[in-house]
Amino acid sequence: xxxxxxxxxxxxxxxxxxxxxxxxxxxxxxxxxxxxxxxxxxxxxxxxxxxxxxxxxxxxxxxxxxxxxxxxxxxxxxxxxxxxxxxxxxxxxxxxxxxxxxxxxxxxxxxxxxxxxxxxxxxxxxxxxxxxxxxxxxxxxxxxxxxxxxxxxxxxxxxxxxxxxxxxxxxxxxxxxxxxxxxxxxxxxxxxxxxxxxxxxxxxxxxxxxxxxxxxxxxxxxxxxxxxxxxxxxxxxxxxxxxxxxxxxxxxxxxxxxxxxxxxxxxxxxxxxxxxxxxxxxxxxxxxxxxxxxxxxxxxxxxxxxxxxxxxxxxxxxxxxxxxxxxxxxxxxxxxxxxxxxxxxxxxxxxxxxxxxxxxxxxxxxxxxxxxxxxxxxxxxxxxxxxxxxxxxxxxxxxxxxxxxxxxxxxxxxxxxxxxxxxxxxxxxxxxxxxxxxxxxxxxxxxxxxxxxxxxxxxxxxxxxxxxxxxxxxxxxxxxxxxxxxxxxxxxxxxxxxxxxxxxxxxxxxxxxxxxxxxxxxxxxxxxxxxxxxxxxxxxxxxxxxxxxxxxxxxxxxxxxxxxxxxxxxxxxxxxxxxxxxxxxxxxxxxxxxxxxxxxxxxxxxxxxxxxxxxxxxxxxxxxxxxxxxxxxxxxxxxxxxxxxxxxxxx
DNA sequence: CTAGGGTTAG
Numbered sequence: 001x002x003x004x005x006x007x008x009x010x011x012x013x014x015x016x017x018x019x020x021x022x023x024x025x026x027x028x029x030x031x032x033x034x035x036x037x038x039x040x041x042x043x044x045x046x047x048x049x050x051x052x053x054x055x056x057x058x059x060x061x062x063x064x065x066x067x068x069x070x071x072x073x074x075x076x077x078x079x080x081x082x083x084x085x086x087x088x089x090x091x092x093x094x095x096x097x098x099x100x101x102x103x104x105x106x107x108x109x110x111x112x113x114x115x116x117x118x119x120x121x122x123x124x125x126x127x128x129x130x131x132x133x134x135x136x137x138x139x140x141x142x143x144x145x146x147x148x149x150x151x152x153x154x155x156x157x158x159x160x161x162x163x164x165x166x167x168x169x170x171x172x173x174x175x176x177x178x179x180x181x182x183x184x185x186x187x188x189x190x191x192x193x194x195x196x197x198x199x200x201x202x203x204x205x206x207x208x209x210x211x212x213x214x215x216x217x218x219x220x221x222x223x224x225x226x227x228x229x230x231x232x233x234x235x236x237x238x239x240x241x242x243x244x245x246x247x248x249x250x251x252x253x254x255x256x257x258x259x260x261x262x263x264x265x266x267x268x269x270x271x272x273x274x275x276x277x278x279x280x281x282x283x284x285x286x287x288x289x290x291x292x293x294x295x296x297x298x299x300x301x302x303x304x305x306x307x308x309x310x311x312x313x314x315x316x317x318x319x320x321x322x323x324x325x326x327x328x329x330x331x332x333x334x335x336x337x338x339x340x341x342x343x344x345x346x347x348x349x350x351x352x353x354x355x356x357x358x359x360x361x362x363x364x365x366x367x368x369x370x371x372x373x374x375x376x377x378x379x380x381x382x383x384x385x386x387x388x389x390x391x392x393x394x395x396x397x398x399x400x401x402x403x404x405x406x407x408x409x410x411x412x413x414x415x416x417x418x419x420x421x422x423x424x425x426x427x428x429x430x431x432x433x434x435x436x437x438x439x440x441x442x443x444x445x446x447x448x449x450x451x452x453x454x455x456x457x458x459x460x461x462x463x464x465x466x467x468x469x470x471x472x473x474x475x476x477x478x479x480x481x482x483x484x485x486x487x488x489x490x491x492x493x494x495x496x497x498x499x500x501x502x503x504x505x506x507x508x509x510x511x512x513x514x515x516x517x518x519x520x521x522x523x524x525x526x527x528x529x530x531x532x533x534x535x536x537x538x539x540x541x542x543x544x545x546x547x548x549x550x551x552x553x554x555x556x557x558x559x560x561x562x563x564x565x566x567x568x569x570x571x572x573x574x575x576x577x578x579x580x581x582x583x584x585x586x587x588x589x590x591x592x593x594x595x596x597x598x599x600x601x602x603x604x605x606x607x608x609x610x611x612x613x614x615x616x617x618x619x620x621x622x623x624x625x626x627x628x629x630x631x632x633x634x635x636x637x638x639x640x641x642x643x644x645x646x647x648x649x650x651x
Numbered sequence: 652c653t654a655g656g657g658t659t660a661g
């Protein structure tokens with residue numbers, strides 16, 4: 001795309017021809033004043049009708065009317081027509097050009113509307129071609145013309161062309177200091193990845209408005225530099241809803257959900273309005289926090305603001321995701337059911353939500369329901385159904401889906417989908433088959449693919465294939481600690497302690513430290529209590545320890561046996577038991593049992609993967625205490641109920 | 652005319 005575009009360089013700047021010389025005298029017809037007024041009225045009326053058009057058919061009807069009224073030369077009306085036409089979200093090329101062609105003496109606005117149309121819909125190179133033609137034919141650009149051209153550059157990420165046009169705005173004069181030109185220029189540089197150039201334009205602008213600031217703030221946020229974004233935001237005198245929203249979503253997108261919520265609270269304090277876009281940022285922050293208390297609060301805010309999930313698809317889809325991630329698929333599904341309109345995001349979020357919670361059957365059913373509607377699945381939808389299949393052990397069904405996704409739905413499998421397939425085969429114990437798939441896949445396998453294989457080796461205890469997968473992972477993701485831990489666990493389970501210790505040495509050499517396991521549980525009033533492994537810092541530590549010991553006795557009576565192989569240190573069995581009992585999720589569970597009423601379900605969040613022993617412990621505990629226990633580890637949710645887990649013991 | 656939005660696997 002870019003190289004194709006480069007063929008078009010900008011022409012030398014011609015001398016501008018004064019407007020009068022361009023129109024042949026014969027075109028100047030005397031029109032009586034009253035007729036002029038009538039005509040102006042007609043034009044205005046037609047334009048307002050055009051503004052009400054929402055689809056191509058309507059616009060075509062109005063166009064026919066325009067022609068009937070003899071306005072086929074009227075730049076004003078046709079400019080609006082082209083603008084509205086190209087702003088539709090359907091391709092309309094070459095319709096605008098045909099309209100344009102009929103006009104004998106196009107004015108700069110009509111030219112610009114066409115250039116802008118190409119900048120929005122493509123072919124993008126036509127924007128520059130037309131600009132050159134416009135200059136050649138003696139029409140001078142207006143500020144919108146440059147805005148349109150910068151838009152085109154941003155679309156094809158051609159910063160060289162952008163620089164040329166930037167230079168022209170300076171040479172032609174008067175345009176470089178134009179606010180809109182400057183703003184679109186910043187946007188162009190930012191889109192092309194030249195944030196510093198955008199900043200330079202910003203710094204040198206004579207006049208700036210909140211749009212200029214917002215553009216830069218968003219750019220910093222997308223670069224992960226929230227500190228610079230915050231600094232700019234601080235210095236901005238007039239803050240509107242859009243720029244506040246940019247900060248909220250900026251924090252959310254950079255995995256800083258607490259700050260996002262703080263920012264939102266501040267925004268409300270100051271009295272700035274909230275709309276659906278703001279809400280989506282806040283909802284996404286809540287999803288990351290995974291705290292049920294916040295979830296309900298945000299939902300309240302959304303419903304009171306008039307952008308509730310029933311009316312707004314985007315808000316609805318975000319809420320589905322949020323509730324799934326906060327541990328409540330039921331609530332998520334209620335939202336889904338209540339939505340008036342559903343799109344591929346709504347369906348995919350719900351399917352992924354089901355898959356995350358081990359409701360494979362529900363996920364598949366929803367997928368088939370979706371196929372009955374007009375909504376077409378996309379790559380994310382397939383990630384959802386494939387993971388659902390893999391958790392439920394539906395190997396054949398998954399394989400069929402994988403084969404048909406391209407053939408029937410035009411979604412060609414990405415490495416991510418191969419990762420799902422490797423997971424599917426691997427979980428089902430077909431490790432060799434999975435390895436073969438990795439080795440024959442058409443693209444370079446990424447960390448996710450090898451990681452899925454390594455995970456499967458953990459489930460089925462295959463240190464040899466694990467070693468192959470791990471070696472690739474160590475190269476692809478040298479700093480990802482989880483991979484080393486996983487391999488070390490596999491070696492330990494197989495009793496290969498020499499390999500464990502050499503792996504430890506390797507980690508030490510690379511300066512990698514184990515991520516301390518941490519769990520947190522929401523007690524009464526939504527207060528969050530945090531526990532680390534072996535943590536005795538909680539004020540009620542002694543009670544917690546006692547409760548845990550009591551629980552252990554009860555569970556042992558129920559037949560629970562500590563799974564000593566979950567400890568990857570070569571120590572005595574007593575020591576192993578002691579280590580197992582200090583795992584953070586067990587502490588969190590004990591505290592949860594102490595601090596909530598009987599019958600309450602207990603929700604625990606965890607930053608690393610749950611171990612075999614804790615998993616068995618939770619199963620048994622759910623039976624012995626009659627409580628539902630929900631654990632979110634870094635991968636997915638486990639619902640322990642009556643001695644069984646929703647993950648079917650595969651995770 | 653220009654600025655802010657949702658789903659992704661180990």
